[in-house]
């Protein structure tokens with residue numbers, strides 16, 4: 001793993017903390033890149049004086065990094081209906097072409113772009129474990145290690161969520177040939193988790209969690225046994241699952257189990273605040289209340305859900321209930337945090353024919369979107385929730401250029417509102433992860449190497 005020198009003290013003229021905005025603050029960072037203190041102070045006493053408005057980096061709670069290689073390949077209208085299911089065929093074709101080297105190269109490129117788009121941590125929902133036909137690599141964790149190596153090269157924090165994927169559909173339907181590279185049984189899956197636990201043990205940049213792919217791809221007995229296995233490991237990390245993205249999978253679930261995916265899951269398993277339900281798109285009011293009672297995070301991926309024609313999650317209803325939510329870049333067609341937040345709000349507006357739906361009365365919607373997505377994202381990683389910087393977090397900072405023309409005469413929440421809805425790339429001047437600068441003046445520090453690696457792989461085809 002790359003080592004780097006951590007800057008110890010930062011001066012921020014304007015800093016978003018969990019308690020609100022603070023002016024003229026000093027943020028102290030320990031040798032491992034974690035925030036040890038936040039206090040009023042002066043620039044002259046600090047190692048680095050940040051020039052602008054300083055906010056925590058966004059958490060990306062759902063990514064499939066390799067899917068960045070699908071950009072530009074899924075727009076051709078077929079002769080029948082185009083939907084999530086036809087897109088999935090294109091994705092499977094891409095999977096078949098990816099070597100471990102390619103997975104690493106495209107992931108590093110994607111992570112570099114995510115950093116430039118305002119994300120400093122990514123939860124990687126990683127299901128591409130094996131070779132074509134399901135042939136195992138010599139190291140069962142080969143592709144997982146490639147993802148971590150890519151994250152290291154880009155300098156982004158990653159919570160790796162290896163995926164348990166055993167069946168093609170409800171009733172333990174056998175996997176298709178194209179799905180064999182995803183396959184794990186419970187025993188091989190638990191062994192993979194143990195391997196990753198060792199690797200991530202002493203890292204502040206890497207963490208891991210658990211991801212049964214979906215109720216259709218994992219059986220009831222597997223889920224129950226997984227819960228027992230995790231309890232024996234005293235596992236306290238995050239658990240993510242795809243839940244109700246498509247109406248077809250909801251119908252199949254009702255046909256097989258006699259209940260929708262959300263009802264079935266919450267009824268059968270001890271679901272709690274460490275669970276993140278990805279794409280709870282098709283839920284009714286009663287299911288939202290059940291999710292709120294269980295205190296889960298709703299994992300929302302607005303641009304992917306739009307791209308795939310999934311539907312619109314009732315986010316304003318969910319927020320009204322006090323439900324936690326965060327954003328993910330999912331297919332990574334879009335790698336920009338502000339764009340996800342903007343489209344989350346716009347989807348609600350288009351549906352409800354009202355404005356500023358995801359803000360409480362008296363609050364600016366852009367700022368509320370950012371702070372709530374941050375808090376929900378932290379919860380989705382099983383970290384303490386916060387709506388700004390707090391002691392104990394990794395020192396992941398975004399510096400917004402307060403001298404940008406569109407920021408002039410604005411301050412605090414207005415800055416966030418302008419950034420999210422204007423969406424201009426050069427408003428974000430610096431990105432820091434764990435007290436190290438990874439993006440300076442819009443350029444990634446390892447851009448040359450990361451770009452060269454992926455270009456060479458594309459040329460070699």
Ligand SMILES: [Zn+2]
Nearest residue numbers: 062125242330
């Ligand atoms: Zn996904």
